[in-house]
Amino acid sequence: MTEFLSFAVNGLVLGLIFAVVALGFTLILGVMQVINFTHGILFAFGAYFAFTLQRFVGFWWALIIAPIFVGLIGLILERLVIHRTYGGNPLFGLLLTFGLATALEEVIRMIWGKPGYSVAAPRFVAGSLDLGFMFYSKYRLLLAALTIIIILLVWLFLEKTSYGAIIKAGASDSEMVMALGKNLPRMRTFVFAIGSILAGVAGVIAAPIWSVRPTMGTAILMPAFVIVVLGGIGSFWGSVIAGLIVGMSTSISVMFWARISDIIPYVLMAIILLFRPRGLMGEKSVLEV
Amino acid sequence: MGKKLSKKISRRTFLKGAVASAALLGPGIPYIAKKAVAAEPLYVGVVSPASGNYADHGMMERMGMQMAADEFKAKGVLGRPIKLLVEDDETDPAVGARKARRLIEVDKVKFLIGGVSSSVAVSVGEVAQRYGALFIASNQNSDTITGEKAHRCVFRVPPDMAMALRTLGPYIIEKVGKKWYFFTHDYEWGWSGTRWGKKVLEKYGGTEVGESKVPLNTRDFSSFLIKARAAKPDALVITVGGIDRAALIEQMFEFGIYKEMTPVETLYDYEDVWAAGAEKNFGIHGTEWFHGIDIPAVKEFVTKYKKRWPAALIPVPTQDTANGYIGLRELLRAIERAGKDDVTAVIKALEGHTVTDSLKNDPIYIREWDHQFIWAFYVVRSKKPSEMKDRADFFELLKWSPGKEVARTKEENPVKLEPYPG
Numbered sequence: 009m010t011e012f013l014s015f016a017v018n019g020l021v022l023g024l025i026f027a028v029v030a031l032g033f034t035l036i037l038g039v040m041q042v043i044n045f046t047h048g049i050l051f052a053f054g055a056y057f058a059f060t061l062q063r064f065v066g067f068w069w070a071l072i073i074a075p076i077f078v079g080l081i082g083l084i085l086e087r088l089v090i091h092r093t094y095g096g097n098p099l100f101g102l103l104l105t106f107g108l109a110t111a112l113e114e115v116i117r118m119i120w121g122k123p124g125y126s127v128a129a130p131r132f133v134a135g136s137l138d139l140g141f142m143f144y145s146k147y148r149l150l151l152a153a154l155t156i157i158i159i160l161l162v163w164l165f166l167e168k169t170s171y172g173a174i175i176k177a178g179a180s181d182s183e184m185v186m187a188l189g190k191n192l193p194r195m196r197t198f199v200f201a202i203g204s205i206l207a208g209v210a211g212v213i214a215a216p217i218w219s220v221r222p223t224m225g226t227a228i229l230m231p232a233f234v235i236v237v238l239g240g241i242g243s244f245w246g247s248v249i250a251g252l253i254v255g256m257s258t259s260i261s262v263m264f265w266a267r268i269s270d271i272i273p274y275v276l277m278a279i280i281l282l283f284r285p286r287g288l289m290g291e292k293s294v295l296e297v
Numbered sequence: 298m299g300k301k302l303s304k305k306i307s308r309r310t311f312l313k314g315a316v317a318s319a320a321l322l323g324p325g326i327p328y329i330a331k332k333a334v335a336a337e338p339l340y341v342g343v344v345s346p347a348s349g350n351y352a353d354h355g356m357m358e359r360m361g362m363q364m365a366a367d368e369f370k371a372k373g374v375l376g377r378p379i380k381l382l383v384e385d386d387e388t389d390p391a392v393g394a395r396k397a398r399r400l401i402e403v404d405k406v407k408f409l410i411g412g413v414s415s416s417v418a419v420s421v422g423e424v425a426q427r428y429g430a431l432f433i434a435s436n437q438n439s440d441t442i443t444g445e446k447a448h449r450c451v452f453r454v455p456p457d458m459a460m461a462l463r464t465l466g467p468y469i470i471e472k473v474g475k476k477w478y479f480f481t482h483d484y485e486w487g488w489s490g491t492r493w494g495k496k497v498l499e500k501y502g503g504t505e506v507g508e509s510k511v512p513l514n515t516r517d518f519s520s521f522l523i524k525a526r527a528a529k530p531d532a533l534v535i536t537v538g539g540i541d542r543a544a545l546i547e548q549m550f551e552f553g554i555y556k557e558m559t560p561v562e563t564l565y566d567y568e569d570v571w572a573a574g575a576e577k578n579f580g581i582h583g584t585e586w587f588h589g590i591d592i593p594a595v596k597e598f599v600t601k602y603k604k605r606w607p608a609a610l611i612p613v614p615t616q617d618t619a620n621g622y623i624g625l626r627e628l629l630r631a632i633e634r635a636g637k638d639d640v641t642a643v644i645k646a647l648e649g650h651t652v653t654d655s656l657k658n659d660p661i662y663i664r665e666w667d668h669q670f671i672w673a674f675y676v677v678r679s680k681k682p683s684e685m686k687d688r689a690d691f692f693e694l695l696k697w698s699p700g701k702e703v704a705r706t707k708e709e710n711p712v713k714l715e716p717y718p719g
Contacts, residue, residue, distance in 0.1 A: 011527040018519045122348035126516075126543035126572065128550075135553040143526060145519065145552045216551070219516040219544045262520035267483075267512065269520075 013142040015263050016256065021148045023255020024155035025214050029228055030235040030247040031162060032206030038242030039179045039199045040094055042101035046085060048229030049112040050204045054078045054211025055220045056120055059127050067130035071154075075208035082204025086197050094196065109225065116222045124221030151213050158209060159248060162202075166244065175199055179242070234273045238280055240290020250288060336373070338380040339638060341625065342400035344421055345411035345435075349388025350514065350539035353568045353610075354413040354617045358436050359383065361614065361621030362410065364605055365629065374629050375638065382406060386417050388539075393417035397424040397432075407431065407640055408632075410624050413539075413617065415439030415485040422451040429718030431640045435624035436617050438564055438585075439485035440492070443669040444705075449715040450640065452647055452668040454624040455585050455616070456700065458489035458536070461564050463703040464674040465583035466497030468696055473559045473581060474531025475503035480521060480545070482537040483510045490536025490563040506530045511537050516544045522552050529558075536563045546573040555579040565677070567615035570691050575682040578691050584675050586616040586657065587692050594656050598622070613689045619656050623670075627652060627663075641717040659699045667712040671700035 029051055036044045057074035065073065085108060093101040129147040136145050166172035178185045178192055186192050210228075218224060235254055239246030254273045261269045280288065343362060346355035366379050373379065382404055386393035393412065400406040401424070409425055410433040412418045418437040425432035426448040434442050434453040438461065443453045469477075477498060481491040491508060498505055506528040509521040525533055533554070537545055542562070546569070549555050560580035567587055570578055588599050602614040614622075627647070634650075635642035648665035655661045657673040664671055677692035685691065 011523060014523040014527075015520060018523060021519075022517070122352055124516075124540045126540065126547045128547055128577075134551065136551075143523065145548075147551050148519065216547065217517050217519070219540060219547075221516075221540070259520050262509075263524065267510070270512070 011263070012260075014144055015260050017142060017144050018148070019256035019259030020252065021152045021155075021255070022259055023252035024152055024159070025210055025217075025251075026231055026235055026255050027248045027251030028155050028158055028206055028210040029232045030239070030251050031159065031244070032203035032210075033232045034236045034239070034242055034244070034247045035162075035206070036200055036203040037236065039175055040101075040196055041098055042090060042093060042105065043098060043233075044090075044200075044203070045102060045105035045109045045229065046082075046090075046112065047203070047207050047232060048225035048227070049109045049116075050078050050082055050207040050225070051211040051214075051228050052113070052116060052220070052222070052225035053081060054208030055127070055215040055218075055224060056116060056211075057208070058212035058215050059120075059125060059220045062127070062130075071209070071212050074212045075205045078208025078211070079201045079205040082207075083197060083201045085204075086200040090200070091193065091196065109229075113222055113225060116225075120220070120222070122222065124219050124224075126219045127215040129216040147216065151217075154213060155210075158206070162206070163244060171195075231273055234277050238273075238277050238287050240284075240287030243287070243289040243291070246287060246289030336375075336377040339374050339377040339632070340380050340382055340404060340406045340408075341628070342397065342404065342406040342409040343381050343383040343411045344386050344393055344397050344400070344409055344417075345383065346388040346413050346417070347385035349386075349414075350541060351388045351413035353572070354436065354539070354566060354615075355385075355411075357568060357611065357615045357617040358411065358413065358621030360602070360606055360609065361618035361623075362435075362625045364601060364618075365622045365625035367605070368626065369629050374632050375636070379629065386412060386414075386421070388414050388417065390414075390416045390420040394420040394424050397421045397430075398428075401425075401428045401430050407638060408628060408643070409433070410628060411435055411621075412437055415442060415489075418442050418451075418453075419446050419485065422446065422448050426450045426715065426718075429640055431628075431643055433624045433628050435620050437486065438489070440489040440705075440710075441485055443664075443667040444710055444712065447667050447712045447714060449644065449668075450718060452663065452670070454620045454627075454670045456672070456674050457669065457705070458486070458493050458563065459705045459709075460674045460698075460700060460703045461583045461585075462490065462493035462497050464696070464698040465561070465563060465676050466494060467501060468676050469532050469534070469559075469561055469581065470497070470501045470503055473561070475501070476506050476529070476531045477503060477534045477561075478506050478525045478528050478530035478532070478558075479508040480525070480533065480535040480537050481508055481510050482541065483512050486538065487511070487536045491534070494534050494536075494563065511541065513541065515541055518545045518548045519552070522548060522554055526552075526554060526557060532559050532561045534561045534563060538564075538566060538569070542566075542569045543572045546577050549579075550577045566617070567613075567691075568611065568617065570679075571611050571615075571689075575685060575688075575691070578679040578682075581676065581678050581695070582692075584616060584677050584692070586619045587675070587677065588613040588615075589690065589692055589694065590657065590675070591694070592658060594654060598656055611689075623652075623656060623661070627661075639719070641719050644717060658697055659701075662701065664704075666707060666714070667705075667710055668714070669704065671704050673697050673700055674703060 033047045058070045061070040133146040235250040239250030257272045258269045384396035413436045415437040418434040432451045479491045481487040562582040565582035565584045631646040634646040650663045652661040662671040676696040
């Protein structure tokens with residue numbers, strides 16, 4: 009039982025990281041109708057920046073500075089190229105961002121080299137917490153708390169601020185929002201930057217768990233995509249719940265048979281889409297014509 | 298105006314040409330003449346990882362090979378200069394095989410050396426055997442390379458996992474405990490480590506309390522650590538390598554696992570210890586070689602390394618460097634003994650040969666029937682940061698076994714090699 013609880017908590021933590029990555033992904037997809045394949049590589053940049061910065065400024069500052077850098081990269085990408093694909097066939101955006109992601113992965117190889125590095129968790133939370141009925145790493149509990157705070161902040165922003173309301177309105181009827189005199193292009197750039205920052209934050213906190221390596225962006229992209237589809241495209245809580253489901257099932261499957269943990273998310277997606285073609289909480293999505 | 302300009306340029310070009318011909322006529326001519334009479338270089342193909350899970354190990358072994366090549370720089374081999382043609386196997390068996398084939402077919406290489414991943418060694422070995430080239434597996438430890446998948450054209454420098462666990466296992470049973478949990482890297486090498494670990498348990502009446510097969514490229518070990526902890530073993534016997542191992546060490550520290558059981562790396566690579574750092578250096582381990590072995594040959598090798606690579610990432614040679622050095626040196630010596638660069642002749646010169654200057658406590662015997670280099674294996678303890686004399690002083694030597702006492706016997710390893718090539 010102790011073992012099962014520890015596995016469940018572990019799944020919860022993994023799921024929360026997945027959820028933060030997926031949130032940024034679904035936000036950009038929902039508002040701009042762009043399947044942003046650079047999302048994974050932005051996650052990788054977050055991790056690499058943290059890996060380098062932590063040695064100089066420590067964990068907390070890295071947690072703040074690295075995502076800002078990543079947000080800036082996202083901002084530049086959006087302003088330079090990605091905004092040109094808005095309103096067109098969603099395939100354009102997908103192809104463009106796919107190419108960008110491949111190029112950026114090479115940039116990582118050029119800067120940090122081909123081999124990966126393991127990243128130390130911050131010292132002040134080294135060791136484990138043994139509550140008798142369960143046992144877990146202190147760092148990962150801290151990480152869980154951080155991700156929950158981030159998810160709540162994003163939710164509060166989208167639901168409780170007027171800017172959030174404009175963003176949501178822009179997603180469902182962009183012409184009307186423009187007609188009301190809102191600066192839609194600027195808002196979209198802003199949303200893209202927020203999405204990138206979310207990818208960056210997830211990269212920073214996941215670095216000690218997954219180590220850094222050039223391919224880590226591609227590795228996270230597939231689960232993120234699966235989670236977004238599973239939860240329903242554009243759905244906030246859908247992504248969070250789907251993230252938790254994927255994290256939990258991956259973790260618990262290791263208890264029984266480690267080898268299947270990699271395919272579990274895909275099997276889940278197949279089963280859920282059979283019964284709910286738009287995902288768990290999906291409505292008619294932007295990608296449907 | 299245009300005329301003037303063209304005149305100016307032509308004068309300049311003339312001057313350049315004059316300088317160039319002067320350079321050629323001066324020291325250039327003897328250089329060209331010397332090149333013409335010099336013998337065709339002896340090419341050795343190096344198939345070694347520069348990317349993937351074992352990239353840093355590959356770097357260390359190539360440094361060792363370079364040191365061996367340096368020793369033959371002045372006199373050459375059979376009067377021919379040595380040229381290493383280096384290819385990255387990307388820690389991928391398919392890539393390794395492709396690169397090996399290209400070296401043999403396009404570059405006409407007869408001799409290959411290198412590699413860290415056992416899976417890559419198996420595929421490169423098959424290519425070498427098919428084409429009748431000679432392959433020295435310099436840093437792979439799976440049983441199969443000199444076992445089921447042994448070839449006439451393949452020799453293996455480092456010890457196999459039988460030698461590792463037969464040296465390490467009894468010590469762990471005696472000093473740490475009889476309840477073991479295994480972490481097995483899910484490929485050739487990992488399986489070998491755990492298989493021999495289980496044999497040791499059987500022989501000494503120990504118990505296996507569990508095993509986790511860890512897929513290659515696993516970086517999050519949390520689930521495995523939770524599972525291992527629940528089994529309450531005395532020793533966590535780990536055959537996981539490369540960056541995966543570095544991540545595992547970080548997370549053993551993160552979870553505080555090392556306080557509850559003794560981590561035992563069946564084959565600890567110095568690159569990984571170095572990557573983890575002094576604070577995360579804990580447990581009792583097996584190792585094929587480390588720079589602290591107290592014999593003059595090792596001290597001399599360490600000095601040579603420091604002189605050759607003053608800016609090296611790791612300030613001391615590792616087991617990969619030593620094996621890379623020994624592997625290439627013995628290949629080149631064998632070519633000299635054979636008197637020609639013929640593969641069969643070189644194989645015969647290696648088979649049954651004894652190397653007295655071995656960099657270990659015992660000489661190397663190159664076994665003729667399975668092509669395994671038979672030499673010592675070591676058991677070490679991770680030093681605490683306070684015990685370290687310098688920043689590279691990670692290990693204290695606890696025990697060593699001569700290779701011939703722990704190697705597989707002919708009965709345990711009934712290998713039949715193919716006939717000689719050609």
